[in-house]
Amino acid sequence: MRAGVPGGETSLLELQTLDQAPVESTVTDGVLSADVDGTALLTARDEASGQVVATTTRASTEGEDPGLSQVTCRGAGSGQWLVGLREGGDDRAAVVLTNPDDRQAVVNLELHDETGLLAAPGSRDIAVPGRQSVVVELGPLVRPTGALAVQVETTTGRVTAVGRQRGYTDSRPRSSEWLDPGAQPATSQVLPALPGGDGARRLVLFNPGERRAQVGVEALGDGPYVPAGVQGQVDVPPVGTAVVELDEGFSDEATALRLTASQPVAATVEAEDPDGDLALVPARDPLTGTAAGVVGTVPDAEGELVLANAGAEPARVRLTGPGATQEELEVPAGTSLVRPGDGLVAVEVLTGGAVSAGTVLSGDGGVASVPLQPTGAGAGALLPRPDEHLW
Structure with missing residues (x-):
């Protein structure tokens, strides 16, 4: 598990087991790290409340849970x-x-x-x-x-x-x-941080309404395009699911999908690497303000930050990386950008656009993807106070 507080202190974080026993941790370059056996509870105090982000990464070649997997730490809900x-x-x-x-x-x-x-x-x-x-x-x-x-x-x-x-x-x-739970059903959805490269890609759509939904599917790369495997509008039955088999390797680089539906839908992409390791990428709400994430560290695996702008206007964002290094980027409308990712990364939307963001971790041991998590005012619906995160 790796956790951080963008612009804040990790000393305001407390990591415990569910029965309230302390979990040993270390701090390096502003990132709190711990080996967690089972479920744990991360609590943020004072100004860190509403700011903390955390990700658990698991890598194994044996047992019931082989491959590479990741999950974000989130507050409880109903x-x-x-x-x-x-x-x-x-x-x-x-x-x-x-x-x-x-x-x-x-x-x-x-x-x-x-x-x-x-x-x-x-x-x-x-x-x-x-x-x-x-x-x-x-x-x-x-x-x-x-x-x-x-x-x-x-x-x-x-x-x-x-x-x-x-x-x-x-x-x-x-x-x-x-x-991870995805965004609530909506007529517009973005699935950020889809792994690139070879391997099966399946888009799973769910329609909770009583009327059939027609869904348009676009990938966001250098510009919007219809990914191979999509034949026109996708029909999703009432209160049912539909699956679209996308062509393997439809994008060499990590990318994003944009969905436009006649009725609210929810969605996830099932992405496999050539050896069959699975990453699950659900739809996410656009960023409102600042979001952050902690890129996992696994031997022989590389992390990437994926920014996607599903809006009609270009967006300008500020990236803050390890050591408080900063970079401003423009994300043109209908495109996605990929940057190397490491440690604690924060993204602030400065102007325009509907930006979504996530990280992809890939290597010989498998592939995984997690979204960036809202912080500050944008986190109010996700992070109860005190901040109790579970994984």
């Missing part, structure tokens, strides 16, 4: 969407629910696939005891299916929800990845 999990065949999916509070939380899961809302006995009134995590395996809840959309709603208390996707080949673990 309603979240997980789009793009798969259950059946060589795929196993779960939803991990964590309760940071002392009192019990109660959660309902609503599951959808391409046929619509699924009957899922055991998906309602799930008790999550105080300061504990509960893993809900989706296999016992639904028949083998394709891409799923899962709505997580609490009826009592609050939880942090994250999806866990495992893939197998001949019963042997092939990949493991976390799925």
